[in-house]
Amino acid sequence: NAGVMQNPRHLVRRRGQEARLRCSPMKGHSHVYWYRQLPEEGLKFMVYLQKENIIDESGMPKERFSAEFPKEGPSILRIQQVVRGDSAAYFCASSPLAGESEQYFGPGTRLTVT
Amino acid sequence: GIQVEQSPPDLILQEGANSTLRCNFSDSVNNLQWFHQNPWGQLINLFYIPSGTKQNGRLSATTVATERYSLLYISSSQTTDSGVYFCAVVGGTSYGKLTFGQGTILTVHP
Numbered sequence: 041n042a043g044v045m046q047n048p049r050h051l052v053r054r055r056g057q058e059a060r061l062r063c064s065p066m067k068g069h070s071h072v073y074w075y076r077q078l079p080e081e082g083l084k085f086m087v088y089l090q091k092e093n094i095i096d097e098s099g100m101p102k103e104r105f106s107a108e109f110p111k112e113g114p115s116i117l118r119i120q121q122v123v124r125g126d127s128a129a130y131f132c133a134s135s136p137l138a139g140e141s142e143q144y145f146g147p148g149t150r151l152t153v154t
Numbered sequence: 155g156i157q158v159e160q161s162p163p164d165l166i167l168q169e170g171a172n173s174t175l176r177c178n179f180s181d182s183v184n185n186l187q188w189f190h191q192n193p194w195g196q197l198i199n200l201f202y203i204p205s206g207t208k209q210n211g212r213l214s215a216t217t218v219a220t221e222r223y224s225l226l227y228i229s230s231s232q233t234t235d236s237g238v239y240f241c242a243v244v245g246g247t248s249y250g251k252l253t254f255g256q257g258t259i260l261t262v263h264p
Contacts, residue, residue, distance in 0.1 A: 071250065073250060073251075073252070075252070075254075082240070082254045082255070082256050082257060083240065083242070083252075083254040084254070085251045085252060085253065088249070088250040088251060095249065095250060096248075096249060096250060096251055098251070099251070129195060131197060133252075135250075138249070138250070140184035140185045140204075140244055140249075140250070141185070142185070142187065142199070142202035143185075143187065143252060144199060145189070145196075145197040145199070147195075147196050148195060148196070148197070150195070
């Protein structure tokens with residue numbers, strides 16, 4: 041059973057470009073979570089999605105960031121008009137059941153904004 | 155929201171030594187997980203332990219939910235145990251949202 045998959049593993053964008061990060065949950069998992077790890081900081085929750093629904097987006101910046109988990113295909117975290125402060129590791133996790141069950145993490149996408 | 159504090163912040167050991175890492179949390183939890191972030195940045199699940207005791211090889215963990223703390227024990231440490239250990243919880247009203255502690259940086263010398 042393959043684990044959580046994220047791509048790309050490394051992404052370099054110039055300021056002002058768009059970044060799209062993809063996450064494929066473990067087979068049978070319908071709950072997806074995104075977290076961000078800024079340099080020298082801990083991991084922070086961004087958003088929790090279930091198929092076609094956003095359950096909790098309390099950790100998402102109000103502008104430029106959006107997330108979706110369509111009926112078919114991976115979950116996408118989209119960052120528009122990236123700035124240097126967006127440089128971070130973005131982790132996706134998935135779980136088989138509702139929010140209290142164990143979350144399994146992907147390898148992360150390291151975004152560098154130049 | 156819920157607060158998570160880990161101690162110690164840094165720990166340096168010689169290979170073969172034992173250690174205990176602590177995680178305190180400020181409210182009731184529905185989920186508690188321990189992770190190891192290796193030097194390549196990957197987050198490895200160690201334990202899902204909202205209550206009780208579990209063991210996996212040289213590692214074991216205990217969560218006393220009524221007293222709001224969890225302990226991670228590492229015995230006979232190896233250099234490959236080096237990295238950052240995170241405790242993360244889902245608070246009673248935070249549906250699915252893991253709140254992470256600041257981590258314990260463990261360095262094991264040969």
